[in-house]
Amino acid sequence: MTFNLSRRFLLTGAAGAAVAGCANGVQTAVASTEEAFPPEALAVPDPYLLGAPEGVALLSRNENPYGPAPSALKMIEYAAGEGAYYTSRGASQMLIDMIAEKNGVAPEQVAVTTGSGEALSAIALIYGPSGPIVAPRLFWDTTALYAKRLDMAEIDRVPLTADMEIDLAGIEAKVSDSTGLVQLCNPNNPTGLVLPADMIKPAVKRMAAKTTVLVDEAYIELADDPEGTSCVDLIQQGHDVIVSRTFSKIYGMAGVRVGYTISSAETAEKIRNTAMSWGPSLSTAAAIGCYNDQAFVDYSLSKVVEAREMVTATLDELGLSYLPSQTNFVYFKSGMEANDVQKAMMDRMISVRGQYMDYNEWTRVSMGMIEDVERFCNALPEVVGA
Ligand SMILES: Cc1ncc(COP(=O)(O)O)c(C=O)c1O
Known part of the structure; x- marks a missing residue:
């Protein structure tokens, strides 16, 4: 079997080490990237650099936190x-x-x-x-x-x-x-x-x-x-x-x-x-x-539907009107300034959308993790003063 040394290989220090090893007549293992950069020495970033900030129920951006599949x-x-x-x-x-x-x-x-x-x-x-x-x-x-x-x-x-x-x-x-x-x-x-x-x-x-x-x-x-x-x-x-x-x-x-x-x-x-x-x-x-993972799509959909039912049940209990959503968010009329609702929710570490245009009494809440949606549902009566 012929073995082609790629140009990339020849340009690396690994090639140099291998050649040096041969010249000395010593069996030198080619230095692997892992040896050169031991994984233990690599810094792990703050786990909340990406994703939801620690303790925040992120319900403002219509994401699906159950992904990626x-x-x-x-x-x-x-x-x-x-x-x-x-x-x-x-x-x-x-x-x-x-x-x-x-x-x-x-x-x-x-x-x-x-x-x-x-x-x-x-x-x-x-x-x-x-x-x-x-x-x-x-x-x-x-x-x-x-x-x-x-x-x-x-x-x-x-x-x-x-x-x-x-x-x-x-x-x-x-x-x-x-x-x-x-x-x-x-x-x-x-x-x-x-x-x-x-x-x-x-x-x-x-x-x-x-x-x-x-x-x-x-x-x-x-x-x-x-x-x-x-x-x-x-x-x-x-x-x-x-x-x-x-x-x-x-x-x-x-x-x-x-x-x-x-x-x-x-x-x-x-x-x-x-x-x-x-x-x-x-x-x-x-x-x-x-793309063709229908089982994951169905799973995500079931989570969205479960969350949406929790939100609409809460809104019904509070007598607040909302639009019948076929998405992973619900637009509801709180009767309060949307930006005040946003702020009051944020005080409780729950993130929802602020005001759109002049729709000042409408708030959009996204369907996130079920436990986060539960936090939203529990906080809502207090936020709207019910
Ligand atoms: C209706 C609609 N279209 C498009 C987008 C853009 O999505 P992306 O660029 O992530 O595909 C969004 C994002 O929220 C959206 O709500």
């Missing part, structure tokens, strides 16, 4: 050992192929990005200069605002209905040939409400005849009927629609940063060309590990 962690461990190398094309393609297969589209129609936020920012930069981004007044607007800050987009916000639903008819009425993009979020954040298939799909189809329609489906796996509600089938039928998804929510990998879009192949290419980074190997591996 063991199937993802196994791949992260493997990928960490190969971290010296750029992500292989094979790994990137494997993830793309898996997403394409599951969604019934061609691999060219998939763009994988560093979190769905990157794709959404790219989309805002691509379409913003051609005309306003027409969107509901309340939606996950971070990426549209990013393009606005760069003077690359304007947002035309359409008020919600009296029930805090997205006003699809109102949005449709605004759409013309000079619209840059329509952006919807289904289920919506922060309301948690879902536009059902029979409402969203006909409207999206009609609007897509005039302009590109983006449907942010970050929470779709948490909806009662994810497949029926998703707008991916409109893309399969050739409509000018982009769907974005993420590994940050049901897959519990917000810090790992993987998201993707499904669209026409032409649009996917534009998104890839505009995105500013390329997939880290650890994230790509993690996503490959858990």
Whole structure:
């Protein structure tokens, strides 16, 4: 068997040690990295450098603390050992192929990005200069605002209905040939409400005849009927629609940063060309590990449902109104200033979202660890003075 000494090997001190050993006629073991850097000597960071700060019930960012799935962690461990190398094309393609297969589209129609936020920012930069981004007044607007800050987009916000639903008819009425993009979020954040298939799909189809329609489906796996509600089938039928998804929510990998879009192949290419980074190997591996892990998705969903039932039971007991959520957060009307609720909760080491726009009496609480949600439920009566 021939043995190729790689250039990398020759450039390292290990090669030098091996050569020196041979020259002396002594059997010298090649110094391993572990010998050079004994693991015992490495400093372990403060355990709360990442994750939830010590003692804090983190219920403000819609994360899934039950992740990452063991199937993802196994791949992260493997990928960490190969971290010296750029992500292989094979790994990137494997993830793309898996997403394409599951969604019934061609691999060219998939763009994988560093979190769905990157794709959404790219989309805002691509379409913003051609005309306003027409969107509901309340939606996950971070990426549209990013393009606005760069003077690359304007947002035309359409008020919600009296029930805090997205006003699809109102949005449709605004759409013309000079619209840059329509952006919807289904289920919506922060309301948690879902536009059902029979409402969203006909409207999206009609609007897509005039302009590109983006449907942010970050929470779709948490909806009662994810497949029926998703707008991916409109893309399969050739409509000018982009769907974005993420590994940050049901897959519990917000810090790992993987998201993707499904669209026409032409649009996917534009998104890839505009995105500013390329997939880290650890994230790509993690996503490959858990994408088809239905058992983990079901487990996470059961935890979210359990937590949501605890929260809504507490709100019912207190007589506080809330929106029927199909997500891992609940938007409720406390009757108090949202920022005061946030502060009072923080005094008890419980983190919830502060005020959105002028919705000053509404608070969004995320479904975290069951014991953390329990703390929230126990604190709420005191916080709202019940
Ligand atoms: C509706 C929605 N879309 C997209 C994102 C961005 O998620 P990520 O960039 O982690 O995929 C979020 C984050 O909270 C969100 O709520």
